[in-house]
Amino acid sequence: MKYDTSKPMTKNAKRTLGSFCIALNELLKTDGFDNISVNKICEKAGYPRATFYNYFDDKYDLLEFFWTHIINMKVLVNLPEKIEPDNFMRNVYDKVYEFGVENQENCRAIFYKNKGENYFMNSLRYNLRDFVYKFYQKYEKDMPKGDLPDDLRREHFVDVVALVLNYRFIKGKNWDREETYRYFRALLKE
Amino acid sequence: MKYDTSKPMTKNAKRTLGSFCIALNELLKTDGFDNISVNKICEKAGYPRATFYNYFDDKYDLLEFFWTHIINMKVLVNLPEKIEPDNFMRNVYDKVYEFGVENQENCRAIFYKNKGENYFMNSLRYNLRDFVYKFYQKYEKDMPKGDLPDDLRREHFVDVVALVLNYRFIKGKNWDREETYRYFRALLKE
């Protein structure tokens, strides 16, 4: 990423970054990710190509920002101050489910057009995991400890949640909340 | 991948593919993956660029072939006909360890130059997991079953092994074989 996202964004930058995200989102529904060029993105967003390169290294970089943007703006909001470790999976599940319902047509169209796109699907899975990771971090202090190294335990916990979510929401298994939760408990052997 | 790897390869194709792999390997030690262009690869391999594109879609495609090539040629060889499920982790560990020792300088140099390269490191992790997956498949019929869906259990098992290997060999924790094995057992709660 060329643009420094650590410092607070100006109104201009926000608008421009937003335009590129919307343009990408639109194109993802009509072209697969592989067939999207920086040219097309800029045309759709209404900016010359050099502007794109002021913010991003390439389209992969934009996709990464796109996920982060969604996770921070749409999913990691209105979280309760504290949750019971036992209910972690339920909370994560609900958040993803809600998002899926609210953005149904959009998600469906993007999924349909990109199910064969290797890079895109990998990136999606990876960012689903990253979402779980951020979620976990918020409540980590209340999570049960064991005799494993902290980092290893954290990674494993996140892996398990991401695995179950991936099967439920990306591979599209028709599990309800309770079944999903049962698998989660079984894999953690708690 | 443009070239059809399912049918048996001709001598020519083998030589050419080999040259590109060697060229990539050399460049990975001097330039990071991001700074490697198809131009450089072809220059190093001694082929015009169009030849490259007869075999691969792009450099990412070559990298993928490179891993598969290594896994099939160097790691998934001389495997025992049968292993005890309890010793699965030991066997995988030994295979990776052996490979690391035999290719010490090469691995070290590539690691050093690419530790900051996002795409490369992701691809490496993913292919380490894929190696475990293939390893597991060979012995799947002897592995213990449970009441979880088969595919979910398999994915989880592979995730756990890949997680531990990643910590041991990629993140570079100084765990010996026994410690590594203990973590594996603990995460599977067996």
Added chain:
DNA sequence: TATGGTTTTTTACATTTGTCAAAATTCCAG
């Protein structure tokens, strides 16, 4: 509302990418 510094956008350019069809080479049946 003028001014100066900062951020954002743009133009123009050099490089890299990926494709195509023709040329060269290899393969193999007779």
Added chain:
DNA sequence: CTGGAATTTTGACAAATGTAAAAAACCATA
């Protein structure tokens, strides 16, 4: 051998990529 089919290599081209520095827009302050 040999001639024709299949495979591999190649040069030349059009398109996409990424960069540098100039131009414009923005914004705080006097």
